[in-house]
Amino acid sequence: MKNKLLYIEDDQEIGAWVSEDLTRRGYHVTWLTSGDNSAHYMEDIDLVILDIMLPGLDGFSIGLRLKKEYPETPILLLSARTSIDDKLQGLHFADDYVTKPFHPDELAARVEVLLRRHEKMALTLIQLSHLCIYLDQNRIVDTRSNHEIVLTAKQFQIFTYLLRHPNQILTKEQIFEAVWESPYIAGDKTLMVHIRHLREKIEENPSQPQIIETIRGIGYRVKQ
Numbered sequence: 001m002k003n004k005l006l007y008i009e010d011d012q013e014i015g016a017w018v019s020e021d022l023t024r025r026g027y028h029v030t031w032l033t034s035g036d037n038s039a040h041y042m043e044d045i046d047l048v049i050l051d052i053m054l055p056g057l058d059g060f061s062i063g064l065r066l067k068k069e070y071p072e073t074p075i076l077l078l079s080a081r082t083s084i085d086d087k088l089q090g091l092h093f094a095d096d097y098v099t100k101p102f103h104p105d106e107l108a109a110r111v112e113v114l115l116r117r118h119e120k121m122a123l124t125l126i127q128l129s130h131l132c133i134y135l136d137q138n139r140i141v142d143t144r145s146n147h148e149i150v151l152t153a154k155q156f157q158i159f160t161y162l163l164r165h166p167n168q169i170l171t172k173e174q175i176f177e178a179v180w181e182s183p184y185i186a187g188d189k190t191l192m193v194h195i196r197h198l199r200e201k202i203e204e205n206p207s208q209p210q211i212i213e214t215i216r217g218i219g220y221r222v223k224q
Contacts, residue, residue, distance in 0.1 A: 009032075024158070027111075034056050036056050047074050050077055072118070077096070128222070130143050137207075149201050162221070195220065
């Protein structure tokens with residue numbers, strides 16, 4: 001299956017040869033001359049190539065917006081600007097930065113590296129409601145604000161144990177013994193307290209949880 005690229009570049013000459021070159025290399029390229037409606041094209045996009053100098057909203061504004069809405073999609077910035085300040089500003093949200101003029105082989109190589117990195121990350125990335133959970137980094141991001149949600153070690157262990165058993169009802173005993181590695185004692189409220197604090201951090205409404213579901217009299221479940 002071809003990787004789908006969204007390419008945003010207002011220069012007709014550059015846009016034509018870059019999109020033609022990438023298409024020849026086997027990519028499916030959607031080329032836009034402004035980023036105003038770019039979010040409408042993002043549903044199946046594997047990577048965004050974004051020029052900074054654009055009519056209307058500039059590449060920095062568009063990139064920040066796309067990264068907030070689609071944090072898992074890599075963004076490659078293109079710019080004729082060479083100052084370190086511009087590069088640092090771009091790398092606040094972008095995954096790579098290429099300075100114009102560039103050789104098509106360099107651009108294609110950067111695209112391939114980002115796609116490989118993204119595919120590897122996808123194996124350890126879970127998207128659930130408004131959460132992006134990076135299992136290999138012990139990190140959770142709230143996609144509504146793009147802020148990291150900080151969990152304690154035990155909270156993260158409980159949550160990831162549930163995530164690794166999607167749609168499966170897990171008993172309190174199973175969860176406790178997997179996380180604490182010791183026998184569960186009937187009546188122990190430790191797990192329940194940790195679940196309550198965990199919900200306060202990850203649920204939109206902790207009193208009516210939608211992510212960690214309580215199965216009365218048995219245990220908990222995460223639906224995916």
